[in-house]
Amino acid sequence: MASIFRSLLRLITLLFFAGNTLLLILIIISGATNNFPVDRFYWVQADTQGIANASDITRWTVWGACQKSGDVNRCGTDLSPAYPISPVDNFGTTTDVPEPFISNRDSFYYLTRFSFCFFWISLAFIGISFLIYVGTWCSYGFAKVVWMLTAVGCLFNVTAVVLQTAASVMARNAFSDADREAS
Numbered sequence: 001m002a003s004i005f006r007s008l009l010r011l012i013t014l015l016f017f018a019g020n021t022l023l024l025i026l027i028i029i030s031g032a033t034n035n036f037p038v039d040r041f042y043w044v045q046a047d048t049q050g051i052a053n054a055s056d057i058t059r060w061t062v063w064g065a066c067q068k069s070g071d072v073n074r075c076g077t078d079l080s081p082a083y084p085i086s087p088v089d090n091f092g093t094t095t096d097v098p099e100p101f102i103s104n105r106d107s108f109y110y111l112t113r114f115s116f117c118f119f120w121i122s123l124a125f126i127g128i129s130f131l132i133y134v135g136t137w138c139s140y141g142f143a144k145v146v147w148m149l150t151a152v153g154c155l156f157n158v159t160a161v162v163l164q165t166a167a168s169v170m171a172r173n174a175f176s177d178a179d180r181e182a183s
Contacts, residue, residue, distance in 0.1 A: 017130040028123060
């Protein structure tokens with residue numbers, strides 16, 4: 001009975017590692033392609049009508065500022081990693097851009113750029129933990145290594161989520177305070 005419970009626990013842990021790794025991969029590639037399901041992921045959507053070089057509704061992903069087309073994102077060809085939620089930098093203008101994006105430009109810029117880096121670091125640690133987790137079934141020494149890698153990965157993941165959430169909420173509030181719809 002104990003061996004069945006232990007095997008079930010190992011399988012559940014393996015599924016959680018696989019799920020966490022998959023979700024980190026989906027976060028990192030959001031906006032990198034116009035294919036399902038990645039074309040539905042974004043951090044912030046806002047009414048950018050009237051801002052030069054912007055579409056009527058813009059969705060920010062970690063790879064670019066994309067145009068909303070139905071329920072999906074349509075990203076252009078000028079994608080780049082660690083794309084900031086910063087209309088001043090994204091559209092190259094300050095005209096009709098909500099004031100917080102101009103006065104706090106560095107906050108938006110660096111919060112979103114560092115979160116991308118921290119998601120990558122987290123993926124590296126969690127991914128390696130996932131790959132060597134099966135070794136813990138043979139040796140207790142592997143368990144210690146997996147635990148340490150997972151702890152570091154989780155620390156970077158939490159930091160990335162905090163940075164990205166702060167930037168997304170600040171951006172949503174900046175657009176809302178300027179009487180532009182944002183979510």
